[in-house]
Amino acid sequence: MTLLTGRLPIGWLQLAHSRTRLTAALAGVAFANILVFVQLGILGSLNDSTIAPYGLFEADIMISSVDANTLLDGSNVARVRLFQALAVPGVSDAAPLYIQNVEWSRPDGGTSTLQTVGLEPEAAAFIPSRLADVIPQLILPNTILLDSGTRGLAREALEGVTPSTPYRLELSGQTISAIGTVRIGGGFTADGSIYASDQTFLNLFQNRSSAAPNHILVNVDEGLDPDVVVARLQEALPTDVVKIGTKDDTAAADLAYQTTERPTGIIFGFGVIIGIIVGIVIVYQVLSTDVADHLREYATFKAMGYAQRFFLGIVLEEAVILAVLGFIPGVLISWGLYTGMAAATGLPLEMGIGRALSVLVGTILACVLSGVIATRRLAAADPADLF
Amino acid sequence: MARDMSQPTDVAIAVNGLDHHFGTGEARKQAIFDVNLQVERGKLTILMGPSGSGKTTVLTLMGCLREVEEGSVNLLGTELNGATEAQLVGLRRRLGFIFQAHNLHESLTATQNVLMGLQVHGPGDQRKQIAAAHHMLALVGLEDRLDYLPGSLSGGQKQRVAVARALVSNPDVIFADEPTAALDKDSGRTVVEMLKALGQERGTTTVMVTHDNRILELADRIVTLEEGRLVRDEFPRRQTLTSAAVKET
Ligand SMILES: Nc1ncnc2c1ncn2[C@@H]1O[C@H](COP(=O)(O)OP(=O)(O)O)[C@@H](O)[C@H]1O
Ligand SMILES: [Mg+2]
Numbered sequence: 001m002t003l004l005t006g007r008l009p010i011g012w013l014q015l016a017h018s019r020t021r022l023t024a025a026l027a028g029v030a031f032a033n034i035l036v037f038v039q040l041g042i043l044g045s046l047n048d049s050t051i052a053p054y055g056l057f058e059a060d061i062m063i064s065s066v067d068a069n070t071l072l073d074g075s076n077v078a079r080v081r082l083f084q085a086l087a088v089p090g091v092s093d094a095a096p097l098y099i100q101n102v103e104w105s106r107p108d109g110g111t112s113t114l115q116t117v118g119l120e121p122e123a124a125a126f127i128p129s130r131l132a133d134v135i136p137q138l139i140l141p142n143t144i145l146l147d148s149g150t151r152g153l154a155r156e157a158l159e160g161v162t163p164s165t166p167y168r169l170e171l172s173g174q175t176i177s178a179i180g181t182v183r184i185g186g187g188f189t190a191d192g193s194i195y196a197s198d199q200t201f202l203n204l205f206q207n208r209s210s211a212a213p214n215h216i217l218v219n220v221d222e223g224l225d226p227d228v229v230v231a232r233l234q235e236a237l238p239t240d241v242v243k244i245g246t247k248d249d250t251a252a253a254d255l256a257y258q259t260t261e262r263p264t265g266i267i268f269g270f271g272v273i274i275g276i277i278v279g280i281v282i283v284y285q286v287l288s289t290d291v292a293d294h295l296r297e298y299a300t301f302k303a304m305g306y307a308q309r310f311f312l313g314i315v316l317e318e319a320v321i322l323a324v325l326g327f328i329p330g331v332l333i334s335w336g337l338y339t340g341m342a343a344a345t346g347l348p349l350e351m352g353i354g355r356a357l358s359v360l361v362g363t364i365l366a367c368v369l370s371g372v373i374a375t376r377r378l379a380a381a382d383p384a385d386l387f
Numbered sequence: 388m389a390r391d392m393s394q395p396t397d398v399a400i401a402v403n404g405l406d407h408h409f410g411t412g413e414a415r416k417q418a419i420f421d422v423n424l425q426v427e428r429g430k431l432t433i434l435m436g437p438s439g440s441g442k443t444t445v446l447t448l449m450g451c452l453r454e455v456e457e458g459s460v461n462l463l464g465t466e467l468n469g470a471t472e473a474q475l476v477g478l479r480r481r482l483g484f485i486f487q488a489h490n491l492h493e494s495l496t497a498t499q500n501v502l503m504g505l506q507v508h509g510p511g512d513q514r515k516q517i518a519a520a521h522h523m524l525a526l527v528g529l530e531d532r533l534d535y536l537p538g539s540l541s542g543g544q545k546q547r548v549a550v551a552r553a554l555v556s557n558p559d560v561i562f563a564d565e566p567t568a569a570l571d572k573d574s575g576r577t578v579v580e581m582l583k584a585l586g587q588e589r590g591t592t593t594v595m596v597t598h599d600n601r602i603l604e605l606a607d608r609i610v611t612l613e614e615g616r617l618v619r620d621e622f623p624r625r626q627t628l629t630s631a632a633v634k635e636t
Contacts, residue, residue: 007506007510008495008499008502008503008506010492010494010495013494013495013499014494016494017493017494017536018494296490297490297492297493299490300484300486300490300492301492301503301507302479303450303452303479303484304479304480304484304503304504304507304552305476305477305478305479305480305481305482305507306476306507307472307476308472382447382452382453382454383447383452383453384443384447384452384453385453387486387488387490
């Protein structure tokens with residue numbers, strides 16, 4: 001190491017010299033990391049659980065009621081819009097999508113809210129390929145796919161479920177057969193999901209009618225830009241009643257609404273900001289304490305003729321070492337917390353590489369910046385005043 | 388520079404009309420009053436005076452550790468009043484400092500501390516630098532403590548490491564501020580004798596603050612401060628030399 005840098009690795013020697021001080025500094029950095037990870041995890045789980053239901057169907061474009069902010073909350077869309085859409089050049093296919101929550105009184109006495117998605121089994125173009133094999137079987141009345149990640153549902157309950165050995169459950173006073181599973185998991189508005197045919201859906205929700213689905217899914221001719229068709233649909237349909245957007249745009253708008261306009265999302269966003277601020281304060285405290293602890297030694301070096309960038313070098317060396325070494329326990333403990341929180345809440349909490357890397361890079365930046373600020377004190381002072 | 392011309396070449400430090408204040412506003416208080424002093428090259432000059440008389444202040448002003456605000460200090464041909472940070476950094480590299488407290492770096496071994504005195508001049512050849520540090524430590528009698536951390540050295544040993552660190556790069560001027568104050572008699576004596584011997588050998592200019600009477604015998608010149616003013620300037624060696632010469636005749 002000495003030979004590599006051309007000078008003594010003073011930053012490292014300084015850190016290694018006092019184990020208790022190093023441990024305390026690393027604990028501080030790790031704690032800052034955990035704080036940010038937990039807040040990001042909660043916000044991330046809101047994002048993931050918002051987006052997850054969009055994975056239950058395929059579509060290029062969605063037609064929704066103008067008052068719809070999420071998959072569930074808007075008015076219904078008149079089925080006539082489907083036929084109007086089919087008449088627009090470039091539209092290859094269209095299908096109704098039904099969504100509603102149902103309360104399930106579980107055999108163990110608890111209740112789970114299940115978000116039920118109804119889609120015509122024969123609308124193959126709108127069915128995700130991973131479900132293509134099992135969906136046609138949903139033609140049988142009162143058969144569904146049940147979310148294996150449903151909150152409150154014992155993990156092993158759905159093991160070995162097949163069309164011939166279904167899992168039976170009571171919903172809306174009817175006996176329903178789960179003949180297969182999907183994996184969505186609970187979110188902030190529901191505990192799990194159900195995938196059903198339109199007929200089973202309408203049977204479960206007697207107050208709903210095939211004349212008024214929640215959304216209309218639209219596919220465009222191959223090779224055609226969906227945005228072009230969106231524009232045409234906006235011409236052809238009454239935009240005071242329905243809004244039209246690509247599926248990706250609709251999902252993104254849903255996410256933006258959930259995270260910036262709903263109280264939960266705003267609070268979680270604040271949590272992230274507060275977490276980052278507190279994290280930076282902790283890291284700054286760690287670095288500036290370290291500089292203060294070594295002020296006499298730095299003053300001696302300054303008296304010997306070392307220039308400011310030498311001290312910057314030492315502190316940056318320390319900053320990077322602390323950031324990296326503190327990150328390791330930080331990310332491991334956070335990962336454990338994610339696992340525990342996911343098990344306790346059924347929310348999707350995963351330590352993604354992207355998130356881990358951004359927190360690491362953020363930690364290094366915060367440490368380096370804190371180090372630079374902490375050493376400024378040294379620059380202005382006469383060495384004689386530092387002893 | 389005109390100032391260089393006017394300054395005799397055997398003068399390492401020329402102090403002219405030096406004042407210094409501490410504090411600001413109402414707390415502002417003058418600590419140094421019109422000090423004039425020319426420190427000769429290659430000599431041991433001792434600063435004496437009661438506690439609080441301004442010895443440390445004068446020493447740190449001459450040694451680029453404190454900004455010169457009023458009056459002039461010319462150190463090795465460079466005016467310190469108004470000097471840039473780069474000039475100060477450059478000058479500090481030509482000085483050796485020994486403080487009352489050893490001020491060694493606690494995380495570095497004796498050898499590494501001495502290396503810091505070399506590496507300030509640039510990275511250089513590691514092996515040669517380590518050899519030079521070991522040689523210097525041997526000169527101060529620490530050849531069997533090369534890889535000790537300061538925490539496991541005695542006070543006298545630590546101060547000897549500090550001497551080695553100050554001398555290892557052959558500085559033009561050594562400043563020592565009560566280097567023996569924290570040491571017992573014997574180790575204090577050893578440290579100063581080493582300083583004196585090594586300095587003389589190398590022709591180093593040494594300015595030392597001390598109260599230690601036994602050290603005064605070694606001085607070429609003794610300057611006394613009182614309440615921030617220079618009150619006495621003696622050349623004891625010349626006198627002893629003269630009186631010795633008188634006795635011989
Ligand atoms: N950093 C400082 N701030 C304010 N006053 C100081 C400071 N350093 C020294 N002084 C004052 O300046 C005077 C001279 O101090 P100093 O040079 O340390 O004396 P000595 O080294 O002779 O004991 C004293 O009155 C002391 O209180
Ligand atoms: Mg003093």
